[in-house]
Amino acid sequence: MPPNPQTLMLMLLGDFVLDRNVCVFSGSVIDVFDRLGISSHATRSTLARMVNRGLLRRQRDGRRMYFGLTDRSTTILHDGRTRIWRTGAVNDAWDGDWTLLCFSLPESWQRQRHDLRSQLAWAGFGPLQGGLWIAPGAVPAQNIVTGLGLSAHARVFHARADSLTDIAGMVRDAYDLAGLAARYAEFLSRWDGPAPFADPLAARLSLIAEWLGAIRRDPRLPVEHLPPDWPAVRAQKVFRELESSLVEPSRAIAGQLLDLIPDSARPGE
Structure with missing residues (x-):
């Protein structure tokens, strides 16, 4: 399932705003979301909802409205960054x-x-x-x-576990393996082939958002005790290869589109 606008917004902010002490102009966010097929009305509504939920703060500069991160959204984005880039989906180094x-x-x-x-x-x-x-x-x-x-x-x-314990059976009893596998299968159905977006920026934001959706509730079970051909292995390979191919062209586009100014709420950080 394609990610919702708020998740895509968080992916955009996590890539281009997080830890940079900047705010982004609403008009340039609208330009980015237009590439994702999301209307300006839906984008503005998403920004307003995120402000109301304490995920964004407004900062005016002349006649322009910019948006910056809050402590809450910063924590969420750091957690997502860890899950996506550091933890990974495949637990092939479990210590028992x-x-x-x-x-x-x-x-x-x-x-x-x-x-x-x-x-x-x-x-x-x-x-x-x-x-x-x-x-x-x-x-x-x-x-x-x-x-x-x-x-x-x-x-x-x-x-x-004792050597006589059937760990694979214990894993099957404790976890919904079919549900976990289905999320990776859905990811592969959209991304293991031509990307659903020709635009590199739209493709990369969607790719990362959908990957986070697939892994965010994965308990990272030891792959040695999972069914053969566990789909997370293939899905992680597809994600990493495709993301690597999109990172430079997507950031070049974002560099032209995004209007950023210093975040007055985080001076000197």
């Missing part, structure tokens, strides 16, 4: 360690249970049985339970 979290909450704590499960899933955990969740590698699970005020109701362990 697991993080285990067990919890027991009162039946009446439905909201707390939902919040905990949601954050555990986001952090790469899968439910093994009852209140026992697992994640490959060392995951700061204690930060999750502490942040939710549930330290008295949860315990965190780090362990290795």
Whole structure:
């Protein structure tokens, strides 16, 4: 599924605004989004919604309106940068360690249970049985339970599976492998061949946004215990090769289109 305008906006800002202490002119954002087939009205509406959600701040310069990042959007973009460029989708260097979290909450704590499960899933955990969740590698699970005020109701362990344990079976029980594979298959259906956009800037923004959509909830399970021909391997190769071919022409176009000024809210950073 093609990414929504807000996700594309974040990809644009992450590439050309993040860590540069600049703001971008709304008119040049409209020019970029026109290349993606998104109308000026939809672009302006997206900018306004992101301001209302605390993701962007306005900065006027004469008659022009510019937009800069907030602390919240900066944190989101740094997290996305890590997931896209550093972590990767293929865990082929797993050391055999697991993080285990067990919890027991009162039946009446439905909201707390939902919040905990949601954050555990986001952090790469899968439910093994009852209140026992697992994640490959060392995951700061204690930060999750502490942040939710549930330290008295949860315990965190780090362990290795016994040689008799069927790790592949355990992974199948704890994670929705079909759902994970489907996201990579969808990515490949759009990008393993001619790009859906001829324009390099539009293609690259869409490519990165869709790749983030595919990997953002991937727990990075050890590939040695996944089904043969796990689609993330091919998908990551396609992403990296295509992104590499698009980076220079897309940045050349952006350099001509984007009107940037210093961010007055972040002087001297």
